[in-house]
Amino acid sequence: MSKEKFQKLISPAVPIAVENIDTDQIIPARFLKATTREGFGDNLFRDWRYDGNNNPIAEFPLNNAAYTGKILVAGKNFGCGSSREHAAWAIYDYGFRVVVSSFFADIFKNNALNNAVLPVVVSDQFLNELLETIQRDPKTEVTVDLENQFISFNGKKEGFQINAYKKTCLMNGYDDIDYLLSLNREIKEYDLTH
Amino acid sequence: MSQPKTIFEKIWDKHVVKRADGYPDAVFIDRHFIHEVTSPQAFDGLRKRGIGVFNVNRTTATADHNVPTKDQHLPIKEALSRHQVETLRKNCAEFGVELYDLGHPFQGIVHIIGPELGLTLPGMTIVCGDSHTSTHGAFGNVAFGIGTSEVEQVLATQCILQYKPKTMKIEINGKLGKGVVSKDIILYIISKISASGATGYFVEYAGDAIRSLSMEARMTICNMSIEMGARGGLIAPDETTFAYIKGRKFAPQGAAFDLAVEEWKKLKTDEGAKYDTVLTFDAADIAPMITYGTNPGMGMKVTDRIPTANELKELNEQVSFKKSLEYMGLEQGSQLLGKAIDYVFIGSCTNARIEDLREVAAMVRGKKKAAGVEVWVVPGSKQVQEQAKKEGLDKIFEAAGFELREPGCSACLGMNEDKIPAGKYCISTSNRNFEGRQGPKSRTFLASPLSAAAAAITGKVTDVREFNVKS
Numbered sequence A: 001m002s003k004e005k006f007q008k009l010i011s012p013a014v015p016i017a018v019e020n021i022d023t024d025q026i027i028p029a030r031f032l033k034a035t036t037r038e039g040f041g042d043n044l045f046r047d048w049r050y051d052g053n054n055n056p057i058a059e060f061p062l063n064n065a066a067y068t069g070k071i072l073v074a075g076k077n078f079g080c081g082s083s084r085e086h087a088a089w090a091i092y093d094y095g096f097r098v099v100v101s102s103f104f105a106d107i108f109k110n111n112a113l114n115n116a117v118l119p120v121v122v123s124d125q126f127l128n129e130l131l132e133t134i135q136r137d138p139k140t141e142v143t144v145d146l147e148n149q150f151i152s153f154n155g156k157k158e159g160f161q162i163n164a165y166k167k168t169c170l171m172n173g174y175d176d177i178d179y180l181l182s183l184n185r186e187i188k189e190y191d192l193t194h
Numbered sequence B: 001m002s003q004p005k006t007i008f009e010k011i012w013d014k015h016v017v018k019r020a021d022g023y024p025d026a027v028f029i030d031r032h033f034i035h036e037v038t039s040p041q042a043f044d045g046l047r048k049r050g051i052g053v054f055n056v057n058r059t060t061a062t063a064d065h066n067v068p069t070k071d072q073h074l075p076i077k078e079a080l081s082r083h084q085v086e087t088l089r090k091n092c093a094e095f096g097v098e099l100y101d102l103g104h105p106f107q108g109i110v111h112i113i114g115p116e117l118g119l120t121l122p123g124m125t126i127v128c129g130d131s132h133t134s135t136h137g138a139f140g141n142v143a144f145g146i147g148t149s150e151v152e153q154v155l156a157t158q159c160i161l162q163y164k165p166k167t168m169k170i171e172i173n174g175k176l177g178k179g180v181v182s183k184d185i186i187l188y189i190i191s192k193i194s195a196s197g198a199t200g201y202f203v204e205y206a207g208d209a210i211r212s213l214s215m216e217a218r219m220t221i222c223n224m225s226i227e228m229g230a231r232g233g234l235i236a237p238d239e240t241t242f243a244y245i246k247g248r249k250f251a252p253q254g255a256a257f258d259l260a261v262e263e264w265k266k267l268k269t270d271e272g273a274k275y276d277t278v279l280t281f282d283a284a285d286i287a288p289m290i291t292y293g294t295n296p297g298m299g300m301k302v303t304d305r306i307p308t309a310n311e312l313k314e315l316n317e318q319v320s321f322k323k324s325l326e327y328m329g330l331e332q333g334s335q336l337l338g339k340a341i342d343y344v345f346i347g348s349c350t351n352a353r354i355e356d357l358r359e360v361a362a363m364v365r366g367k368k369k370a371a372g373v374e375v376w377v378v379p380g381s382k383q384v385q386e387q388a389k390k391e392g393l394d395k396i397f398e399a400a401g402f403e404l405r406e407p408g409c410s411a412c413l414g415m416n417e418d419k420i421p422a423g424k425y426c427i428s429t430s431n432r433n434f435e436g437r438q439g440p441k442s443r444t445f446l447a448s449p450l451s452a453a454a455a456a457i458t459g460k461v462t463d464v465r466e467f468n469v470k471s
C-alpha cells in the first residue's frame, strides 16, 4: 500500500519523559476489540490522558497545546510488554511518524517499522538533552533525516542505525507486502512446482 | 557432497523464494492457519489494496480463541466474541477461505486441528497468528507464530519476510521416571534455561527420550518452545510420525502417501551439521514439575521448595521475583506440595488432545473431585470431544464431578467467559502463567494433565507419583 514516503522530517516534538512505557500504557488491552486498524489513536495513552471520568488530565503532554508535531520523544525501553501491533497502529493513527528513545523493545521496533513509524535510537545523553530542551521550549524544531541517518536540534546532532532494507521501504513509502508483491512471478512459479 | 545441514536449514532453504543481500529472506509458506482474533485487520488490508488471497487452498480458518465452551449451538452471547466470529465468517466467505466454524465437526483449537486433519505434514513451512504455532513442529516442519501484518503478507503473497534464526539442539537422553510426562520435560527445560533462554533460536529436540514419545506428547513439547523465547521447535519425523499421519483426512493417501514417506525420511540433520548451541539433559533428572511464579521459567520439581530471592543467579531479578511471588500470594522458600487449589483447567493447545483426556480419565476413573474444587475439561477440538464420548470418557468425567465442555482456547487466555476469579489458584495444563492470563488477578500453576488430575482429586498440589500411575 503506498504509505507516505519518509525522507526527512522537520517538526516540533512531544516529550513523555517516562521510562519503560509498555504496550499496555500505549494502548490498554480493553481497546483491542476493534476489527480494523484505524481509530486507535483516540485511545493512545488512554489512561494517562484521561481520568476515570474521561476528563483530560491537563499535565499529560498530549493534552498540553504547547506540544505539537509528528515526533514523540520518550524514555528508555519504549514499547516493552506484549507483541500487540495495536501499539504501533495507535501511534501512527495519532499522527506520530517518529519515536525517539534510547532503547526500544524488539517487537515494538519491528511493528513500528512495519507501520510507517520510524524508531530512532539515540544515546541516553542525547535523549536527556532533547527532552529538557523541548520541555523548556516546545517550539524547538527537531530534524530527522532518514537518508543520512541523523537526528538534530539546536545544532546538536547524532547518527542512528537502521536496517538497510527497512530504510529502503520507508524512503520509498512501501512495506513488506509491496516488496513481496513485486516477487509475484517467482512466488507463483514456486507455488506451482512445490 | 554439499555442506551438512540441520533439518531446520534443509526445510528453510528449500522454501526461500528470494534471498538478496541486506534483505530478509522471502520464505514460501505451505500452510497458513487463521482464527477470529488476529485475522480481521489482515483481511481489511487486502480490501484496501484491492487484492485477494494468493492461494486459498493453503489457508484454513477456525474459530477458537474467543468462543464460548458452553451452548455453542446457540448464538454467541458476548458481543465482542460474536462480532469477531461473524467478521471471520464474512471474511472467509468473501475471500473464499475454508472455515471450520462453531458446530463444524472439524472445529477446534487451531494447533490441534491441523495435525488431526493431516493438514500439518513433515517438511512444510507453517504459520499462524498465534505464538504457539510451534506445536506443529512435532511433525518435523518449520512452524512459527506471526503478527497481524504478517498474516496479511501471507494471505496476499503466500510468503513471509524473515531473517533466518540461529539453531539450537536440545538433547534429552535416558529413561523418564514414573509419573513424568512430556509436559514435565518441557517445563523442566524452561526452568533450566529460563523464559528467554532460547531467544533468537529455532530449536530441534533430539535424543532417545524424545524419540520414545507419542506424537501427542511431542506436540506438547514443541508447543511450549516459545515459552523459552524460541522462534519455534521441531522434532525430526520418524515411524511414529508417519503412523500418526497415515489415513488422516487431508494427508496424502495410498501410493502418494508411500512416496511422501520416502521424502520425509530424508528430513533429518546430516552427520556433522553445526548448531549454534547444543544443550543436553538427562531424562532421569526430570520429575513431575510445577510453576510457582508468573512466567513459565519459574518452575520446579513438585517436591522442591520455592527459591528465596538470595538464591537467584541474577541479582537484578530479585525485584521482579518478589513482585511475582507477591502476586501469587506465595512465600519464598516454601513448598507448594499440599497447597490448596480452587480450579483445575485441563485444556489448551498444549494438553487437550485425546491422549491427554485418556490419561486424565484413567487416573480419575472411580474417583471424585475434592469438594470445593471446580474442574473444567475443555477438549481441543470437536473431534477430540466426539472421540472422548465414544470411549465413554465423558461418563468417567461426569462421575468424578469434572465438567466436560465444548472445544476452544477457553481459560488458557480467558478471553471468553471462562475466567479464573481474582485471587483464586488454578492448576492448569496450559502454557502461560502470566499475571492476569487466566482472568484479572488469577493465579496459575502450570503442570501436566496427570498432575492436574491428581490435584483435582485431592484438592491440593500433589505429587502424582503417590497415585497409581502406569508410566
Ligand code: SF4
Residues within 6 Å of the ligand: B064, B065, B109, B110, B111, B130, B131, B132, B348, B349, B350, B408, B409, B412, B413, B430, B431
Ligand atoms: S489454547 Fe491458548 S496458547 Fe493455544 S492457541 Fe489457544 S490461546 Fe493460544
